Amino acid sequence: MAEVFVFATLNGLVTGLLLFMLASGLTLIFSMMGVLNFAHASFYMLGAYFAYTLSTYIGFWGGLLIAPLIVGGIGAAIERYGLRRVHQSGHVAELVFTFGLAFLIEEAVQFFWGRDTKNYQSPELFDFALFSLFGQEFSAYRGFMIAIACLIFAALYFILTRSRVGIIIQASISHPQTVANLGHNVPLIFMCVFGVGTALAGVAGVIAGPVLTTFPGMATVLGSIVFVVVVIGGLGSLPGALIASLLVGLLQSYAIAADVGVPELLNQFGVSFDSSHPLDDLWTLNLPQVAPVLPYLLLVLVLIFKPTGLMGNREE
């Protein structure tokens, strides 16, 4: 049982930190521009595909460096020439714009790279087990994923709270007019934040591509859960995004690992139903089966009891 617990924790950590890389960018963009970027997971997918193509020419590390830059560049350009114009028509137009963008990117990816799964592999450098516990291996690449995510969180947190750039960004979140009056170029700041946010999603794609497989559906699989994370953590809160990511990652991982369900619960009370009962599906339900639903359940609960999210302080 201990082995399952240890590995479930590690798996949850990897998933959670991966979610955080996406959620951090999303929450940053939201707190600045007040726009929920529905296409955020699509930038994650773009990161994986660019890195795959680059890795066939200049190897994995080149891809890790350049792919996020390309994705960030595309993101900044979309903000500058698309979102900024749409912004004048209000938030609904912005939402619809990013929603359409998600479809556009998915179609574009299928057009240029095809619909097959891409053979994007982790570098040979990491082809060993970081450690072996109870006969199970924890691959070095997963350790590398954890390290990168922690690095990103530290860097983001430092920049936002300790650096001059961070102060200006924080100020333009709460008082954009004042910042503009002080002579700062607020639209430029917006563009950079959007670019950095999408680049972070790109980084997530680059390092997740080899383990979670690179295929055109990868944005859809991750898209909705990232929103759940951001809302649970509190829209606009970076620490909130980290906590919520880990929470969702661990919750799912533990739920899959736990082989308990309604039958065990009923046995506790000495109740049992035969398989011909009309509600048989309900009586035989177990935790691993409902694991994918749990984050959404958590979302609903958080919205009921703390509508601003765990760490959110936005006043609507």
Add this chain to the structure above:
Amino acid sequence: MPLIHDLYHSQSKKNRFAAQRSIKKIASLTIGAVAYTLSLTAASAQEPVRLGFMDPLSGTFASVGTSGLKALEFAADYFYNSRGGILGGRMIEIVPLDNKQSPTETQLQFRRAVSEELRIIFQGNSSAVANTLNQTIAKHNRRNAGQEVLQINYAAVDPILTNEECSFWHFRFDAHAIMKLDVLTDFIAMNDELNSIYIIGQDYSFGQVVADNTIRLLGEKRPDIEIVGNEFHPIGQVKDFTPYVTKIASSGADAVVTGNFGADMVSLARSIIDSGLTVPIYTFYAAYDGITATLGADGKDRIRLIHTDRANPLASDERREFYRAFKAKNPDSDITQSRLVNALMMVVQAMEQTQSTDPYDIAVKLEDMRFTSIAGDELWMRGEDHQLFQPLYISKHTDEGIEFDADNSGFGLFTEYEVSTEDTLTDHSCRMRRPRR
């Protein structure tokens, strides 16, 4: 034409106007009729035989659908259109219908197919979709006599389609899940080193059938093998399979059985490999469409699949030539489902024999049809339940002895075990309602 004459000569202005209108009307009708007759004569020589292909062409499972479409289009061109067409010079046209592998979308696409007068629909991916289509077609055909639609199922393997839910308008060209599992469990039972099995699958009808029947059949053949896990995960939704693999590892299973396909298959296999587990994986769909390339050397000799196409070494030169021609035209794709070619050839043979494209005539002809495929396999379409019987094969993922690889990766499937058509015969519980003509 006395009527026109009288009208034309009537004195009243109003009447004359009416007369002119009538003449115009008659003239335009005549021209229309002549044009229509002309177009009919032209059409009967030119009009293509249109076949619908309904499968996911976008979304998570798009790769499976598009590779099928490519293969079907190529087979139609290679075997028929480039050789003067069928039924005395008519070309075959494949019409893609993207159902996104969703039952709802399937209903919409079916309405589209009906409005475009597509009478034969090839469909394969997802038994949930096949069941929906089967019911929709049965209802449609009952209500629209003379405009029936035929379902050519080339890959959906839920047994009920040729058992409880069988229909005169449905033909299955793949072996159903229990037939395949019967062979697969025979193969597993032969391996004395296996003492425990972990079953993991997508949470829908096919996944459930695989789990239930693996347990039942292994219970009969090797009661000593312990089923140490029976897991379902949501289809197409799992980001990371590592949590499941952790459970597989800690269960101490000697082998894994899964019915997963598409991204779910490749993610599961990758997670198992990345976790350092060395257990063999018994699958249905772990090849092609990028899966073989992604598994690469890590999956060598560990991944086996049960399928209807004999893999390397190929048995016939006709099939070799067909493969080479396909590769020459589509260097980045493979023929992933030969049964699609079998289905097309048998449908065309039925059309030629009846000189008709009417679904009823084709259906009657397909019943109990015997056919030799380009691979040299003997096929038999049982008339009672519309289930095709064909040899079944178990092949492994390897790079040795591979003449035709998959995904241009050097890796491919090498056939290890073979069961003849006669040995795959199974009972059925189909009580088919036949339409009267």
